[in-house]
Amino acid sequence: MTMEPLGSTTIVSSSNHTHNSTGDGSCPWEVSDKAKLCRFLCYGSERDIYTAREERHVSMENAGALLSLLQEGRGTEVVDEIKRFTRDAQAVRLHPSLFALALCSQYSELKTRQAAFKAVKEVCRNPAHLFAFIQYKKELKEGMTCGIWGRALRKAVSDWYNEQDPMNLAAVVTKFKQREGWSHQDLLRLSHTKPANESIALICKYLTKGWKEVQAAYAEKENSQEVIKVLSYLEVVEKVKHSCDETEVINLIEEYKLEREQLLTDHLKSKQVWRALLKEMSLHSVLWTLGKMTSNRILEPGGSATQALCERIQSEAALEKAKIHPFSILLALENYKRGQGYQGKTKWEPNSSILKAMDSAFYTSSMNVEPVGKRFLLAVDVSTSLSSIVPGTSVNTAIAAAAITLIFARTEVDTQVLAYSEGALVPCTVSADMTLAQATTEVVKIPGGSTDCTLPIIWATENGKAVDVFIILTNNPVWTFTASPVEFLQKHREKFGANSKLVMCGLTSTGHALADTEDRGLLSMSGFDLGSFNVIRNLAQGLI
Incomplete structure (x- = not known):
């Protein structure tokens, strides 16, 4: 292998570049059903056109190759591809994979159904994904006499809850309370979930019966350390819901790392509450709320919160941890420069320190792009x-x-x-x-x-x-x-x-x-x- 200069870039020349095998015996340039399936899982269409920023409704019209593969008895292969695209972050949008998994879980062949249900906990990484999967199953059953809640789905949903870390489950169910017309109460009731341990049982009781019944049930019990930990966390979530004391809300946010979705709308009218949230807010969320926070004077020129934020935006460690792509920073930067939200309601004067920090982050974040x-x-x-x-x-x-x-x-x-x-x-x-x-x-x-x-x-x-x-x-x-x-x-x-x-x-x-x-x-x-x-x-x- 030799290195030769070309303009200002370095070129690697090698004689080892040969035709790749497709792995399925087909011509490398043939648009096979497998290739169309992979396109569908990647961006929701079997065609050779990718439309940026378009969240198309996924339907059977876009899934011809998927159906063909199922009819050929290649359902388990389809499920493997769904898992690969979601596991390796190859999918641009996750909804096509959730739709495909729902379709596989209702196919007539037993092996395909079993593989699909087994993959639910791997593909549905948070409650929003699980709710979407259930909704796709419901839509695919429209007009059919049988319902979706058979033994296999009940087990898959039960396993999803039971195999979560209890503290992580307590956090996500209080952030993602409902989506797609479904709630945790619906899923736990319809799946007849039997909790695997006392901590999961506590969370299930909280979701189905409410906090008052949890308090009554656990007040006199001798609880394990893990149950006490989950109980304390849920108590904090409930306390925040009913608190009008700004100082108390801020202390609870900082101590328990509460997030915006767990607060009341009234809490978000406070600058100090926003500044408390900002300390632990994901860098992705920070970049896309900069305009709002500048408009509301949460971030003020020369302020300590602004200075701390600029340091974080430029931090190599923070950027690496968040795995932010440089193009994502560019989109946020140009949006912030604009000084106005897309709906025209929110306006702000872009802060020069923040602009400089984002410009620096654009170059630093190149390390997050795997060659x-x-x-x-x-x-x-x-x-x-x-x-x-x-x-x-x-x-x-x-x-x-x-x-x-x-x-x-x-x-x-x-x-x-x-x-x-x-x-x-x-x-x-x-x-x-x-x-x-x-x-x-x-x-x-x-x-x-x-x-x-x-x-x-x-x-x-x-x-x-x-x-x-x-x-x-x-x-x-x-x-x-x-x-x-x-x-x-x-x-x-x-x-x-x-x-x-x-x-x-x-x-x-x-x-x-x-x-x-x-x-x-x-x-x-x-x-x-x-x-x-x-x-x-x-x-x-x-x-x-």
């Missing part, structure tokens, strides 16, 4: 117009394209960046040590030409650059091709013996197919969000 280890080529066609915004965000397309290229340059050793110039392509000097402002200037300094996604493939092929994944970034709503991109992609694959793939990302498009032919290596994206990185990663690794 894919493939050869990437990013071709940018973005106009200099700052009025063009990525839908659903406050980020203009020029900054978005620069951020995407910079994240790849900082995390992937083998990254080449190109820019369009009047129908031709030129190398772009985007390097890992650049700032976002420098990268933005670099990618937009050349006027955009037509969006012909074959150009980077031709350039790489003619210049002897083997590429695993081509990524085209454009804000042009019209995509033109001199010829089918598949034809040029196949030539590149043959020349370098590589499983080359192509992602066409329309940063402002509403979603349309990249080509008429079906090729597993082609994918188009409508808009761009945090999930887009997951989709590209899955495609690069041959998972979808």
